Amino acid sequence: MQTQKLLVNGERLKKELETFANFGRTPNNGVTRLALSEEDRLARDYFCKCCDQLGMNVKVDDMGSIWATLPGVEDKPPIVIGSHLDTVKKGGRFDGVLGVLAGLEVVRTLVDHNIKPRIPITIVNITNEEGARFEPSMMASGVISGKFNKEVMMRKQDKDGVTFEEALNEINYAGDIRNRCEEGTAFLELHIEQGPVLESENLTIGVVEAVMGMVCYEIEISGESNHAGTTPMGMRKDALFAMNDFLQSIRPEFSKLDKELVFTVGRVDVKPNIHTVIPNNVVFSLEARHKDEGVINEVENIIAEQAKKVIDQGDCDVKLTKMWARDTVWFDNELVRLVEQSTQTLGYSYKKMISGAGHDAQFMNRIIPSVMIFAPSKNGKSHCEEEETTWLECEQGANVLLETVLTMIKEK
Amino acid sequence: MQTQKLLVNGERLKKELETFANFGRTPNNGVTRLALSEEDRLARDYFCKCCDQLGMNVKVDDMGSIWATLPGVEDKPPIVIGSHLDTVKKGGRFDGVLGVLAGLEVVRTLVDHNIKPRIPITIVNITNEEGARFEPSMMASGVISGKFNKEVMMRKQDKDGVTFEEALNEINYAGDIRNRCEEGTAFLELHIEQGPVLESENLTIGVVEAVMGMVCYEIEISGESNHAGTTPMGMRKDALFAMNDFLQSIRPEFSKLDKELVFTVGRVDVKPNIHTVIPNNVVFSLEARHKDEGVINEVENIIAEQAKKVIDQGDCDVKLTKMWARDTVWFDNELVRLVEQSTQTLGYSYKKMISGAGHDAQFMNRIIPSVMIFAPSKNGKSHCEEEETTWLECEQGANVLLETVLTMIKEK
Numbered sequence: 001m002q003t004q005k006l007l008v009n010g011e012r013l014k015k016e017l018e019t020f021a022n023f024g025r026t027p028n029n030g031v032t033r034l035a036l037s038e039e040d041r042l043a044r045d046y047f048c049k050c051c052d053q054l055g056m057n058v059k060v061d062d063m064g065s066i067w068a069t070l071p072g073v074e075d076k077p078p079i080v081i082g083s084h085l086d087t088v089k090k091g092g093r094f095d096g097v098l099g100v101l102a103g104l105e106v107v108r109t110l111v112d113h114n115i116k117p118r119i120p121i122t123i124v125n126i127t128n129e130e131g132a133r134f135e136p137s138m139m140a141s142g143v144i145s146g147k148f149n150k151e152v153m154m155r156k157q158d159k160d161g162v163t164f165e166e167a168l169n170e171i172n173y174a175g176d177i178r179n180r181c182e183e184g185t186a187f188l189e190l191h192i193e194q195g196p197v198l199e200s201e202n203l204t205i206g207v208v209e210a211v212m213g214m215v216c217y218e219i220e221i222s223g224e225s226n227h228a229g230t231t232p233m234g235m236r237k238d239a240l241f242a243m244n245d246f247l248q249s250i251r252p253e254f255s256k257l258d259k260e261l262v263f264t265v266g267r268v269d270v271k272p273n274i275h276t277v278i279p280n281n282v283v284f285s286l287e288a289r290h291k292d293e294g295v296i297n298e299v300e301n302i303i304a305e306q307a308k309k310v311i312d313q314g315d316c317d318v319k320l321t322k323m324w325a326r327d328t329v330w331f332d333n334e335l336v337r338l339v340e341q342s343t344q345t346l347g348y349s350y351k352k353m354i355s356g357a358g359h360d361a362q363f364m365n366r367i368i369p370s371v372m373i374f375a376p377s378k379n380g381k382s383h384c385e386e387e388e389t390t391w392l393e394c395e396q397g398a399n400v401l402l403e404t405v406l407t408m409i410k411e412k
Numbered sequence: 413m414q415t416q417k418l419l420v421n422g423e424r425l426k427k428e429l430e431t432f433a434n435f436g437r438t439p440n441n442g443v444t445r446l447a448l449s450e451e452d453r454l455a456r457d458y459f460c461k462c463c464d465q466l467g468m469n470v471k472v473d474d475m476g477s478i479w480a481t482l483p484g485v486e487d488k489p490p491i492v493i494g495s496h497l498d499t500v501k502k503g504g505r506f507d508g509v510l511g512v513l514a515g516l517e518v519v520r521t522l523v524d525h526n527i528k529p530r531i532p533i534t535i536v537n538i539t540n541e542e543g544a545r546f547e548p549s550m551m552a553s554g555v556i557s558g559k560f561n562k563e564v565m566m567r568k569q570d571k572d573g574v575t576f577e578e579a580l581n582e583i584n585y586a587g588d589i590r591n592r593c594e595e596g597t598a599f600l601e602l603h604i605e606q607g608p609v610l611e612s613e614n615l616t617i618g619v620v621e622a623v624m625g626m627v628c629y630e631i632e633i634s635g636e637s638n639h640a641g642t643t644p645m646g647m648r649k650d651a652l653f654a655m656n657d658f659l660q661s662i663r664p665e666f667s668k669l670d671k672e673l674v675f676t677v678g679r680v681d682v683k684p685n686i687h688t689v690i691p692n693n694v695v696f697s698l699e700a701r702h703k704d705e706g707v708i709n710e711v712e713n714i715i716a717e718q719a720k721k722v723i724d725q726g727d728c729d730v731k732l733t734k735m736w737a738r739d740t741v742w743f744d745n746e747l748v749r750l751v752e753q754s755t756q757t758l759g760y761s762y763k764k765m766i767s768g769a770g771h772d773a774q775f776m777n778r779i780i781p782s783v784m785i786f787a788p789s790k791n792g793k794s795h796c797e798e799e800e801t802t803w804l805e806c807e808q809g810a811n812v813l814l815e816t817v818l819t820m821i822k823e824k
Contacts, residue, residue, distance in 0.1 A: 195642025212641060216687060226792055228676035229624060229701050229768030230607025233667070235792065240677050241663070248660045251653070255645070264640035265652050266687040268680060275628060275678040275697035275735075277795070285687035289641050323687075356641030380638050380647070383689075 006113060008402050010395030013105045017394065019046070020085070020101065021093040030385025031093055035086040035128035035139075036064065036167035043085045043097075044173060047125060050104055054111055056123070060175030063140035063150070064127040064168045067181050070107050072120035072409070077183040079117075079408055080368060081106060081401060082124030083191055084360060088132040092192075092387020094394070098375065099190045100125050102398035106405055117409040119185055126360045127173075134164045141363035144180050184368035186335055188404060189361040190397045191372060192389050196380025197353065204396050205350035206374025207340045211362040212354050213328035215296050216287035217303060220319040221246065221310065225272060225280035240270060240279040242316040246306055253302045254288065258295050262356060263288040291328045291354050328354075329362040332369035335404075339371050342403035348396055373400050418525065420814050422807030425517045429806065431458070432497070432513065433505040442797025443505050447498040447540035447551075448476065448579035455497045455509075456585060459537060462516055466523055468535070472587030475552035475562070476539040476580045479593050482519050484532035484821070489595040491529075491820055492780060493518060493813060494536030495603055496772060500544040504604075504799020506806070510787065511602045512537050514810035518817055529821040531597055538772045539585075546576045553775035556592050596780035598747055600816060601773040602809045603784060604801050608792025609765065616808050617762035618786030619752045623774040624766050625740035627708050628699035629715060632731040633658065633722065637684060637692035652682060652691040654728040658718055665714045666700065670707050674768060675700040703740045703766050740766075741774040744781035747816075751783050754815035760808055785812050 023046070024031045024039035033039040044066060051058050051068035058068045069078055083099025103123035110117060131137030134156045142148035154165040168174040193199075198206050223237035247265065254263050264287050271281040288299040300322075307318040336352070343350045353374065361370045375397035378388035389397075435458070436443045436451035445451040456478060463470050463480035470480045481490055495511025515535035522529060543549030546568045554560035566577040580586040605611075610618050635649035659677065666675050676699050683693040700711045712734075719730040748764070755762045765786065773782045787809035790800035801809075 193642065194639045195644075196638070196647050197642075197644065200647065214641065225796070226608070227606045227769055227794060228678055228699060229626065229674065229770070230605065230609075230794075231674065231768070231792055232607075232609065233671075233674055235608050235612065238676070240680065241659070244656060244659050244663075247653070247656050251656075259645070262641065262643065262645055264650070264687075264690055266640055266682075266689050266691060267685050268652065268682045268691075269685075270678075270680045273679050273681075275676075275699055277678050278676055279678060279680075287640060287687055356643070357639055358641070380643055382639060382642075384637070 006109065006402065006406060008105045008109050008395060008398045010391060012108065013101060013395055013398055014391045016101045016104065017093060017097065020097050024087065026090055026385055028385040029093070030090050030387065031087045032089050032091065033085065033087045034089065034133040035130065036133065036164070036171050036173070040086055041171035041173070044125065047085065047100065051123060054107055056107065059179035060173055061179040062175055062177040063143050064173040064175065065140045066125040067122050067179060069120050069122040070110070070117065072117045074119055076119040077185050078120035078122040078181065079405055080122045080124055080181060080184045080187045081405070082126060083189050084129035085125045086128055086130050088130050088383050090385055091383050092385060094192045094387055094389045095194065095382050096129055098192060098389065098394055098397065102190045102401050105398050106402045109402055119409060121405065122181055124181065129360050133158045138358060138360055138363055141360035144182065145363040145366040147363055147366070182367055186408065187361060187364040187368040187370040188401055189359060189370070189372045190401050191359060191374060192382060192387070193374040193377045194357050194380070194382035195377060198374060198376035199378060199380065201351065202349070203351055203376070204348040204393065205343045205400055206353045207336060207343060207350055208355050208372035208374055209331055209336050209352050210291060210354045211329045211358060212289045212291050212356050213293060213296055213326055214287060214289040215300060215325040216285060216323045218283060218321040218323050219286055220281065220283045221316050223280050223316040226278045228276045228278055231278060236278055237315045238278050239282045239316055242310055243282045243284060246310055249306050250302050254299060257298055258290060261288060261290045261295055261299070289356050293327060329365055331361070331365060331371045335369055335371035338407060339373055339400060339404050342400050342407060345403055346399055348400065373397055418521065418814065418818060420517045420521050420807060420810040422803060424520065425513060425807055425810055426803045428513045428516065429505060429509065432509050436499065438502055438797055440797040441505070442502050442799070443499045444501050444503065445497065445499045446501065446545040447542065448545065448576070448583050448585070452498055453583035456537065459497065459512065463535060466519055468519065471591035472585055473591040474587055474589040475555050476585040476587065477552045478537040479534050479591060481532050481534040482522070482529065484529045486531055488531040489597050490532035490534040490593065491817055492534045492536055492593060492596045492599045493817070494538060495601050496541035497537045498540055498542050500542050500795050502797055503795050504797065506604045506799055506801045507606065507794050508541055510604060510801070510806055510809065514602045514813050517810050518814045521814055531821060533817065534593055536593065541772050545570045550770060550772055550775055553772035556594065557775040557778040559775055559778070594779055598820065599773060599776040599780040599782040600813060601771060601782070601784045602813050603771060603786060604794060604799070605786040605789045606769050606794035607789060610786060610788035611790060611792065613763065614761070615763055615788070616760040616805065617755045617812055618765045619748060619755060619762055620767050620784035620786055621743055621748050621764050622703060622766045623741045623770060624701045624703050624768050625705060625708055625738055626699060626701040627712060627737040628697060628735045630695060630733040630735050631698055632693065632695045633728050635692050635728040638690045640688045640690055643690060648690055649727045650690050651694045651728055654722055655694045655696060658722055661718050662714050666711060669710055670702060673700060673702045673707055673711070675711070701768050705739060741777055743773070743777060743783045747781055747783035750819060751785055751812060751816050754812050754819060758811055758815055760812065785809055
């Protein structure tokens with residue numbers, strides 16, 4: 001069987017990526033294709049047609065995820081390749097869709113060359129990864145892996161009050177629970193990096209070993225509102241300056257912990273938010289991500305200590321709410337090794353890396369051994385219209401996927 | 413003429429303050445009486461009736477301000493006493509109304525004792541001091557003193573699109589420009605302090621020498637939004653942390669300038685304000701107040717220097733917009749001396765002070781020699797339902813007003 005020299009058809013992959021970008025393309029060449037929207041339905045229909053034309057067996061499960069299977073010579077649990085077709089509002093042309101269409105391109109390449117795989121190959125479009133219309137993100141992979149409760153998810157509403165279940169029926173993608181693929185030889189997800197590391201180090205491929213653990217706090221600092229002109233500085237209980245001091249204390253401490261730790265205050269809400277009034281209340285998010293649980297624990301200790309210091313000073317109160325946390329998800333060692341080997345075989349530059357963003361693969365890994373492959377993101381941008389990965393980089397990512405599949409389906 | 417021993421009727425003043433609190437009283441014993449609202453109309457009508465019953469000559473000017481005059485023996489420019497009847501949303505029972513009703517109580521006391529003043533006494537309710545419904549604040553005093561353009565003010569809209577002019581006609585308080593009082597012997601405004609100083613020093617009266625100068629900037633820091641999980645700390649252009657550093661640098665520098673300088677960041681707007689996204693844009697207000705122009709100049713230099721430092725670091729851009737500034741308004745020396753003398757005569761504890769808040773008197777001072785008297789504010793609170801000044805403190809403030817008027821109307 002020919003394996004080393006087989007490559008995907010980059011032109012065809014590019015054409016399909018552009019075709020899918022038309023399902024919701026924005027004036028600035030981004031894409032808005034919210035989960036279970038009309039644009040999503042059109043993309044799904046087209047995807048099903050493509051799979052059908054390849055002689056694949058297309059099934060839809062109860063969460064609306066689409067599983068298209070190319071039968072194998074042996075009746076083994078399939079190699080599952082996929083990602084998601086939904087996007088955020090004004091998102092890009094690569095996030096999610098690349099992993100699904102690269103799967104399609106891999107199967108097309110096999111069919112082109114009359115390669116009948118030893119074990120089945122399934123391409124999956126996993127419903128609602130983004131969580132942009134229906135929270136939470138990674139909804140369907142969360143349900144299939146037992147992380148989320150299906151009934152609760154079915155009742156989730158979008159901003160117009162439409163439930164997930166209603167929307168699923170509306171686009172005619174409410175399928176059968178028996179169509180879930182809960183057993184597999186491997187789950188392979190090619191995705192854009194969504195960060196600047198590969199580009200800045202001039203590398204082609206990221207071999208993803210894990211999805212980074214994280215913790216996210218909501219921190220509320222309460223002081224007292226008073227007139228900005230009439231209250232002497234010494235008599236103030238300024239919640240905004242207290243937040244200022246809090247952040248200024250923890251930032252150097254965090255930085256000392258480990259250079260790979262990332263931490264972000266993304267959301268800040270100030271009350272009453274009037275320029276002539278001293279803020280009495282500031283609520284902000286503080287999230288931190290690192291692969292080592294020990295580092296995350298230290299982050300939490302620092303937050304707690306600093307909160308205590310502010311409270312002890314007596315001017316402001318601090319309330320810490322741990323919104324969520326997740327442990328680092330380590331992907332399957334053997335699959336990581338296999339992807340690395342495929343990349344080397346193809347002669348692509350690469351690095352092993354940890355994903356800072358969450359992905360369906362972190363949940364799929366609970367039921368099927370999983371691994372991820374990253375393609376570079378221009379300027380590290382994603383979830384925006386400027387999101388960009390070159391056609392060559394998309395093709396190279398798909399080649400790593402193909403090479404990995406070819407190795408797995410080789411006769412043993 | 414009896415002057416030293418004459419005092420106001422505290423019970424009557426209390427009763428009227430409670431009566432006026434009914435024009436818009438909130439469930440938590442605050443008041444919502446926005447300018448030119450139905451509640452404002454009711455308060456105005458009642459005020460006019462009271463003045464009318466005292467034999468005063470009631471006139472309404474083109475901005476809706478009400479001027480009620482008790483004729484004097486001599487046809488001299490009047491002593492004007494007043495403040496405003498409008499409140500902010502969910503404001504208190506004392507801010508503004510105290511200065512108008514204390515004026516009413518002074519006139520009632522004179523009438524009680526058959527004192528016919530040598531020079532006329534005018535009580536004024538100045539329209540829309542708060543600017544809560546129609547910006548800007550101190551609108552009518554700004555127009556009468558030539559600070560604001562009348563035609564522009566007439567077109568100001570509330571949040572429902574109703575213009576100031578329409579609202580004025582709606583409540584039937586659009587009067588004649590000839591009724592403006594543009595000449596006076598003195599303008600006397602009793603007001604609550606709206607700050608904690610008098611209470612904390614256990615004083616009864618503030619003799620207000622000036623309204624503090626201020627400067628207010630809107631500061632916009634622009635960075636770059638990226639994924640909170642995938643962007644290494646060294647590759648971020650975090651606008652929020654840049655704001656954090658900016659404030660942390662200027663705060664100690666401001667504190668060194670002068671202990672009386674007050675500075676506030678009251679408004680902060682973060683974009684995109686999502687916990688998983690590094691903020692790319694933070695817009696915040698920074699205002700500072702001090703009586704000395706030199707200190708305010710130094711504040712502005714510090715802001716400019718720090719902005720330059722942030723820009724020079726290369727990660728974020730900073731845009732400074734000077735929203736407004738006002739110089740310190742010094743009240744009439746002779747009137748300040750007179751109020752201080754009245755306070756001493758009455759045996760009340762007091763201090764000379766500078767108002768950090770803006771008041772109609774700062775504009776009136778442009779056309780009529782002015783002075784203000786402060787009564788204590790419990791916990792320094794104002795513009796809220798908890799706003800409180802004891803009945804005794806209200807009475808004592810009115811007594812200072814009366815004593816000052818009695819001195820001024822004495823035969824020379």
